[in-house]
Amino acid sequence: MANGNNKLFLSNPKQFMENNVYAVADNTFMQNNVYNIDLVGRNGMIMLEKYDNRIHHCGARPVRAYFLRAVPNEVSELGVNRGADFLFTPMLTGCMFAVYGENDADVTAVHVNALDGNSRIRDKIDEIRREYAGRFYRILCSRNAVGDISDDFVQTYNFENAQNAEQTLVFGMRSNDRWHFYRKLAEVGSPLVEM
Secondary structure (H helix, E strand, O other): OOOOHHHHHHHOHHHHHHHOOEEEOOOOOOOOEEEEEEEEEEOOEEEEEEHHHOOOOOOOOOEEEEEOOOOOOOEEEEEEOOOOOEEEOOOEOOOEEEEEEOOOOOEEEEEEOOOOOOHHHHHHHHHHHHHOOOOEEEEEEEHHHHOOOOOOOEEEEOEEEOOEEOOEEEEEEEEOOEEEEEEEEOOOOOOOEEO
16 A cells, blocks of 8 residues: 555645655656656655556545656656646656647646767757747756757756766646646755756
């Protein structure tokens, strides 16, 4: 059982995210999709697991959320709209996360894994900024991937190498039919920063 984590999360998602760090077990979510998720406390962190794979007590409720995978050396994309109220993606350690669309109610979320370098990230940033200028977009990537872009909608985190990284979590939440995206350091008590 999830020890009440799902209920705590659903009662105040932002506070729950500030007070916890999440991780995803390998191969738990094999596709970009909407899942019934269980927030399971394990070894001082919250593990995202498939709700239907676990036994639950009466009254337990899943967290219905989009999950955007990180695929080595690939661009992973997912349409995000009214199918769920939350979005999770694996921790960023050199990768890029972005959302873009005609407005903030119906967006595409992107996780660009950069194991082979930063050129793929820079190309995707340039494409998003060109195609969605004047519309909705938010981008979070490592500072060394983009240099000194001057753009209110591009945020960066520190990343020198995998051993010396500002490990960053991204969390999305739909409220009043609008998507809001937050980032935080992968540390308990680290505040959420709206993207």
